[in-house]
Amino acid sequence: MSGAVEIRDATDDDVAAITAVYNHVIDESDAIWIDDPLPEADRRAWLARQRAAGMPTLVAEVDGTVVGYSACFAFRDKPGYWPTVEHTILLGPGARGRGIGQRLLDALVDRAVALGKQVMVAGCDGGNEGAIRFHERNGFRRVAEMPAVGRKRGHPVDLVLLQRELDGPSR
Numbered sequence: 001m002s003g004a005v006e007i008r009d010a011t012d013d014d015v016a017a018i019t020a021v022y023n024h025v026i027d028e029s030d031a032i033w034i035d036d037p038l039p040e041a042d043r044r045a046w047l048a049r050q051r052a053a054g055m056p057t058l059v060a061e062v063d064g065t066v067v068g069y070s071a072c073f074a075f076r077d078k079p080g081y082w083p084t085v086e087h088t089i090l091l092g093p094g095a096r097g098r099g100i101g102q103r104l105l106d107a108l109v110d111r112a113v114a115l116g117k118q119v120m121v122a123g124c125d126g127g128n129e130g131a132i133r134f135h136e137r138n139g140f141r142r143v144a145e146m147p148a149v150g151r152k153r154g155h156p157v158d159l160v161l162l163q164r165e166l167d168g169p170s171r
């Protein structure tokens with residue numbers, strides 16, 4: 001993988017690649033608290049919901065291949081949470097450590113600001129130290145740690161919440 005990175009809106013043609021990245025992360029780590037891979041239909045329906053809600057889903061494409069994606073969505077469903085979005089960023093294994101996560105985050109922040117959002121929240125598995133550091137380097141501060149609020153393949157997992165004010169410093 002050596003070419004230029006293009007960040008663009010996801011389309012239905014990207015669902016297979018999005019599903020492959022998602023299922024890889026489900027399989028290899030505790031980053032997503034789902035035990036087994038999901039079918040493409042699940043991610044297709046999710047992408048349609050993102051679109052219907054007016055929420056951005058971005059993909060990173062290198063040499064014609066989608067290697068990762070980012071998305072933001074409502075943090076919680078009560079109307080009073082309107083200033084806040086939660087987000088996700090997932091890269092396939094060969095795409096990490098090359099600044100692509102940064103590009104996906106920066107573009108997503110631009111979209112969230114354009115939507116009038118003021119706060120972005122990352123919910124990380126407590127053991128995902130690399131992702132926590134990635135967010136801290138990008139202006140997110142750790143605001144909550146919730147021990148054993150989830151299970152992954154039967155074992156307890158901790159949630160670390162980080163937030164960034166979108167009008168504040170990015171790094």
Ligand SMILES: CC(C)(COP(=O)(O)OP(=O)(O)OC[C@H]1O[C@@H](n2cnc3c(N)ncnc32)[C@H](O)[C@@H]1OP(=O)(O)O)[C@@H](O)C(=O)NCCC(=O)NCCS
Pocket residue numbers: 025031089090091092093095096097098099100101102122123124125128129130131133134
């Ligand atoms: C977290 C993630 C989005 C960061 O994007 P990135 O472009 O790799 O960002 P960085 O280069 O700053 O690397 C972030 C961390 O990922 C890990 N990482 C970097 N390159 C890696 C590689 N080639 N293989 C495995 N992990 C790697 C490191 O722990 C690194 O942190 P460190 O440099 O402080 O040690 C990306 O690594 C990823 O998709 N990881 C798997 C899914 C995930 O955990 N998503 C976040 C859920 S909250």
